[in-house]
Structures are given as C-alpha cells and as structure tokens.
Amino acid sequence: MQISDLPYPDPGVPDARSGPRFLVWLGRGQLGAQVKSLCWGLVHFCGVAGLPYTVGLGVDAVVEPDGSRLLLVGGLLLVIGTAISVGDTMLHRTAVTNWITAAARVQQLLARKTAELGSALTRRVAAGEVVAVSTGDVEKIGWFVEAVSRFLAAAFAVVAICVGLLFYAPAIGVVVAIGVPVLALSVLPLLPRATRRADVQREKAGKATELASDTVAGLRVLRGIGGEELFLGRYREASQDVREAAVRSARMWALISAIQVLLPGALLITVVWYGSALVLDGRLAVGELVAAFSAVATMLYPLRHFEEIAMAYSFSRPSAQRAARVLALSRTEASARPTAPARAAQAPAAGGDLYDPVTGLLAPSGLFTAVVCGDPDLAGRLAERLGGHPADGSGPAEGASVLLGGVALDDLALDTARTLVLVQDKDPVLLSGTLRELFDVPASGAVEPAAALAAAQCADVLDALLQSAPDGVDDPMDARITERGRSLSGGQRQRLALARSLSTDPEVLVLDEPTSAVDSHTEARIADGIAALRAGRTTVVLASSPLLLDRADRVVLIHEGAVAASGTHRALLQAEPLYRAVVTRETDEEQRLARVEIVRLEEELTEIEESA
Numbered sequence: 001m002q003i004s005d006l007p008y009p010d011p012g013v014p015d016a017r018s019g020p021r022f023l024v025w026l027g028r029g030q031l032g033a034q035v036k037s038l039c040w041g042l043v044h045f046c047g048v049a050g051l052p053y054t055v056g057l058g059v060d061a062v063v064e065p066d067g068s069r070l071l072l073v074g075g076l077l078l079v080i081g082t083a084i085s086v087g088d089t090m091l092h093r094t095a096v097t098n099w100i101t102a103a104a105r106v107q108q109l110l111a112r113k114t115a116e117l118g119s120a121l122t123r124r125v126a127a128g129e130v131v132a133v134s135t136g137d138v139e140k141i142g143w144f145v146e147a148v149s150r151f152l153a154a155a156f157a158v159v160a161i162c163v164g165l166l167f168y169a170p171a172i173g174v175v176v177a178i179g180v181p182v183l184a185l186s187v188l189p190l191l192p193r194a195t196r197r198a199d200v201q202r203e204k205a206g207k208a209t210e211l212a213s214d215t216v217a218g219l220r221v222l223r224g225i226g227g228e229e230l231f232l233g234r235y236r237e238a239s240q241d242v243r244e245a246a247v248r249s250a251r252m253w254a255l256i257s258a259i260q261v262l263l264p265g266a267l268l269i270t271v272v273w274y275g276s277a278l279v280l281d282g283r284l285a286v287g288e289l290v291a292a293f294s295a296v297a298t299m300l301y302p303l304r305h306f307e308e309i310a311m312a313y314s315f316s317r318p319s320a321q322r323a324a325r326v327l328a329l330s331r332t333e334a335s336a337r338p339t340a341p342a343r344a345a346q347a348p349a350a351g352g353d354l355y356d357p358v359t360g361l362l363a364p365s366g367l368f369t370a371v372v373c374g375d376p377d378l379a380g381r382l383a384e385r386l387g388g389h390p391a392d393g394s395g396p397a398e399g400a401s402v403l404l405g406g407v408a409l410d411d412l413a414l415d416t417a418r419t420l421v422l423v424q425d426k427d428p429v430l431l432s433g434t435l436r437e438l439f440d441v442p443a444s445g446a447v448e449p450a451a452a453l454a455a456a457q458c459a460d461v462l463d464a465l466l467q468s469a470p471d472g473v474d475d476p477m478d479a480r481i482t483e484r485g486r487s488l489s490g491g492q493r494q495r496l497a498l499a500r501s502l503s504t505d506p507e508v509l510v511l512d513e514p515t516s517a518v519d520s521h522t523e524a525r526i527a528d529g530i531a532a533l534r535a536g537r538t539t540v541v542l543a544s545s546p547l548l549l550d551r552a553d554r555v556v557l558i559h560e561g562a563v564a565a566s567g568t569h570r571a572l573l574q575a576e577p578l579y580r581a582v583v584t585r586e587t588d589e590e591q592r593l594a595r596v597e598i599v600r601l602e603e604e605l606t607e608i609e610e611s612a
Contacts, residue, residue, distance in 0.1 A: 057291075058074075063285075355403045432480070461495060515527070
C-alpha cells in the first residue's frame with residue numbers, strides 16, 4: 001500500500017481484544033511493506049556493519065604497505081558508502097510510508113466505528129477520549145509500526161558486527177561479543193518502570209484532553225452560568241498533573257538514555273585499553289584494533305534503535321489499548337445475535353405501521369403521532385430503538401425488534417433500516433461547511449431544502465448566516481457553518497438540524513424533542529410546518545410540549561416503559577390525570593387543589609341553578 005493509494009478500500013476487521021493484539025494485527029496487515037522496509041534497512045545497516053572491517057583492512061594495507069589492497073579498500077568504501085546512503089534514504093521512505101498507512105488505517109477504522117455507533121458512541125466513551133484516540137494516539141501507534149523494521153535491521157547489524165569481529169579478530173571480538181548483549185539488555189530492568197510512568201502520563205493527558213474538549217463543547221453554557229473560572233481551575237489542575245507525570249516519565253527515559261551513552265563509552269574504553277595491550281604483545285594487528293574500535297563506535301548508532309523501539313512500544317501500547325477499547329464497541333447483543341439468514345429480509349412495502357413490541361407503541365402509517373414520556377432517558381432510548389439496530393439493549397424485551405409493516409427492522413441491513421426510518425436525537429450534530437453541504441445528504445428528492453427550511457422556521461437563521469458570510473456571498477446556502485454550529489444559538493442549530501431531517505423525506509421520521517430550544521411562538525409555527533410538510537408520511541415526535549401535541553393526529557402516553565393511554569391531546573388532558581401532570585407539569589398537590597376547585601365550582605353552579 002502506497003500513500004497515493006489511500007484510503008484503504010476496506011481497512012479490515014481489527015483484533016481489538018487488547019492493545020498488543022491490535023498492534024500485531026496492524027503489523028500483519030502491513031507485512032509486505034514491513035519486509036520491504038526491513039530489506040532496505042538491512043542494506044543500510046549492513047553497510048554500516050561492514051564499514052569498520054573495511055577501515056581495518058585499509059589500515060593494514062597502509063601499514064604493510066599494499067597498494068592493490070588499498071585500491072580494493074577504496075572500492076569497498078565506495079560500495080559501502082553507496083549502500084549506506086541509498087539504504088538510509090529508502091529505509092526512511094518506506095518506514096514513514098508504513099507510519100502514514102498504519103495511521104490512516106486506524107483513522108478509517110475509528111471513522112467506520114463512529115458511523116456505526118452514531119450518537120451512542122459518546123454515551124459509552126467520553127468525547128475527549130475519542131478526540132485523543134483519533135489524533136495523538138494514532139500518531140503513536142504509527143510510530144511503533146514505523147520503528148519495528150528499523151529495529152529489526154539494527155538488531156541484525158549488531159549481531160553481524162559481533163559475529164564478524166569474532167572471525168576477524170577473535171582476541172578482541174570476544175570482549176565485544178560479551179559486552180554488546182550487556183549493553184542491549186542493561187536497560188531492561190528499567191523499562192517496566194518507564195512504561196508504567198509513560199502509561200500514567202498518557203492517562204492523565206487523555207483526561208486533560210477530555211476535560212478540554214468537553215469544556216469547549218459546553219463553553220456557551222459555562223458562560224451563561226458563570227462557570228468558566230471553575231472549569232479553568234479544573235483544567236489548570238489537570239494540566240499540572242500532566243506536567244508532573246511527564247517530568248517523572250522524562251527522568252526515567254533520561255536515565256535510560258544516560259545508560260545507553262555511559263555503558264557503550266565504558267565498552268569503548270575497555271576495547272581500546274585491552275586491544276592496545278594485545279597489540280603491544282603482538283597478538284593483535286593495528287588494523288584489527290582499529291576495526292574493533294570502529295565497530296564499537298559504529299554500534300552506538302544501531303543501539304539507539306533499541307531505545308527507540310522501547311519508547312515507541314511504551315507510548316503506543318496504551319494508545320493502542322484506547323483505540324482497541326473504542327473499536328471493540330458494538331451495537332446490541334440483539335444485533336449480534338445469530339440471525340444472519342434473516343438479514344436478507346425484504347424491505348417492507350410503503351405504507352406500513354411502525355410498532356414497538358417493547359412498549360406497545362403503534363404509529364399508524366401516514367399519521368403524525370406524538371409520544372409523551374415522563375422520563376427523558378426513556379424517550380431517548382425509545383427513539384433510538386424505533387430506528388432499528390439500537391446501540392444498547394434495554395427494556396424487558398431486549399432483543400425484540402421494532403416492526404415496520406410487519407418486518408423486523410433489526411433483520412434488515414443497517415443502511416436499509418436507516419433509509420426507511422430516520423431518527424433525529426435531541427442533540428443533533430452540525431458539521432462544518434456550507435449550508436448547501438449540510439443538506440447534501442441522501443434524500444428522496446421530494447422535499448426541497450427551501451421547503452424544509454421554511455417548515456423549520458429558519459428565515460432568521462439564513463439572515464444571520466448571510467450577515468456573517470464574507471463579501472461576495474449572496475446566497476445563504478453558500479454561507480459557512482462553523483464546527484458543530486457553535487456560531488449559532490441552540491435554537492438556530494436545532495432548527496437547521498430539523499430542516500435537514502425534513503429534507504431527507506424518509507418513510508418514517510422520528511424526532512426527539514425537536515423544538516426544546518425555541519420559543520413558544522416559533523414552536524407553534526414549526527408544529528404547523530411539520531404537520532403540513534409530512535402530510536401522508538409517518539411521523540413520530542417524542543415531546544411534552546402542548547403546542548406540538550395539539551397538532552398531532554394521535555398522542556400516546558408511555559408510563560413505566562409501556563403504553564398507558566392514547567388519543568387526542570385534548571381528550572387525554574380531560575381524561576388522564578397522569579398525562580395532564582406530565583404535559584402541564586402539575587405536582588400532585590396542584591392536581592389535588594385543582595380537583596377541589598372544580599368540585600367547589602360545580603357545587604356553586606348547582607346552588608345557582610337551584611336558586612334560579
């Protein structure tokens with residue numbers, strides 16, 4: 001896979017059982033690229049490994065003297081220099097390619113998982129953690145994938161140098177062969193502690209990122225309640241915790257780096273001292289001593305990759321663990337139940353009723369049905385379940401699928417179910433881009449964006465976007481919306497999201513509190529707009545606003561997870577005290593006083609009639 005071939009047509013199914021397993025899966029997926037990088041690394045490091053012996057041969061050729069050997073050494077140096085240069089260039093190129101392609105694969109997997117889980121993702125994983133995984137963690141995972149091939153090539157070079165010295169100069173080669181493994185393994189006792197400190201640092205950094213992300217997302221609310229200083233203090237404390245953890249981690253890695261410098265220096269001094277004694281005794285040639293010295297000095301370069309792979313793994317392991325935790329999330333056990341043959345179910349014919357066997361809710365085809373729930377969380381779960389393939393099972397009949405026209409939505413492919421039933425939750429997201437791009441979503445084409453915007457009462461939103469647009473933008477559809485629509489008020493964002501949902505014109509539209517952030521006058525006009533635009537289409541609105549409920553063809557009361565009553569809004573107000581309490585928000589005492597007042601008025605009316 002080359003960078004120009006990205007993105008992957010299919011990033012695959014990851015092994016998300018643990019962080020290390022995920023890293024191994026990534027490595028297997030790039031096996032060919034890793035082998036290619038390793039081969040170029042071997043070219044580079046073999047050139048590095050051969051350099052000391054060539055220098056030693058050159059010294060011997062000068063000492064003896066031997067012109068033909070000196071010429072041969074010059075040719076070897078030219079070949080080795082070319083191998084080092086070309087190998088290093090191609091190693092860097094292929095290793096960075098591995099880094100970028102691995103990071104791209106992880107990002108594609110995260111994007112696919114985000115699309116699969118939808119709004120359920122942020123209910124199960126903090127939004128800040130998702131941000132941390134998709135940014136910094138992706139880079140660290142890519143770093144480890146990149147470092148693997150360089151480390152393997154460097155390890156081969158170290159072994160080749162030691163073995164070569166044993167054959168070229170056995171007297172001094174034994175010292176090097178014993179000392180190099182000690183150098184390579186000397187930091188192993190420190191790695192667990194360094195890894196633990198790095199894990200603590202990454203965990204604290206992730207929490208700080210989560211706090212910052214959540215604070216920015218709720219900045220408008222914080223300003224409204226004067227909570228900016230409180231959250232600033234919390235972030236300052238989290239930031240200082242990250243700094244302290246980073247300093248503690250850096251101290252350990254500094255100690256490891258110091259050992260990586262100190263011990264090779266000690267080995268170099270030992271080789272020079274012992275080798276000089278052997279030269280004086282006539283047991284070692286000068287060229288062999290120079291070769292041994294050059295070999296030890298040269299090994300400082302490949303030995304640095306031992307430290308790099310240790311650091312890369314210690315930093316990438318917690319990052320991979322977080323990525324695996326997100327990628328391991330799945331939809332309900334009900335969705336994962338063994339019903340693969342049923343996935344081939346035919347989509348229901350147009351005009352079918354929507355029925356939820358868990359609550360007993362029935363939304364007749366072509367009608368505007370309003371649903372009243374006293375529990376907002378229950379309303380959110382019901383809205384998600386009505387769309388099919390819910391992200392988390394709940395209720396006494398977990399595993400029971402919502403039926404549309406008698407066909408279980410969970411038995412349909414996810415994209416088919418989403419096409420038939422569109423669910424807009426109470427906190428819809430507006431992506432950055434132009435308003436035209438916002439409405440560039442799969443739709444039937446029967447509803448124009450202008451009609452949807454008019455039904456959602458977005459005239460003032462269009463004016464606001466046009467006023468904030470740069471010079472030269474005359475069409476509000478070309479005006480840009482900032483990330484998550486933060487430049488707009490809550491009510492404006494909510495109306496734009498409603499207009500986007502209306503423009504798709506699905507067979508069934510489920511809206512969860514679509515007007516909770518608008519004033520009553522606007523809400524009344526929106527209710528009329530929804531009823532007019534969705535005439536003849538099945539619409540389910542979960543709300544407790546009397547203005548919306550009064551426009552509905554049918555109102556259903558859900559109490560304790562089941563249908564308690566159904567009828568028109570005004571009929572239920574008269575006949576159902578529980579419905580009246582939810583909609584009018586009357587307390588038990590207020591209801592008792594109202595009943596007493598009604599009885600009193602009836603008695604007074606009776607007395608007046610009798611006296612007349």
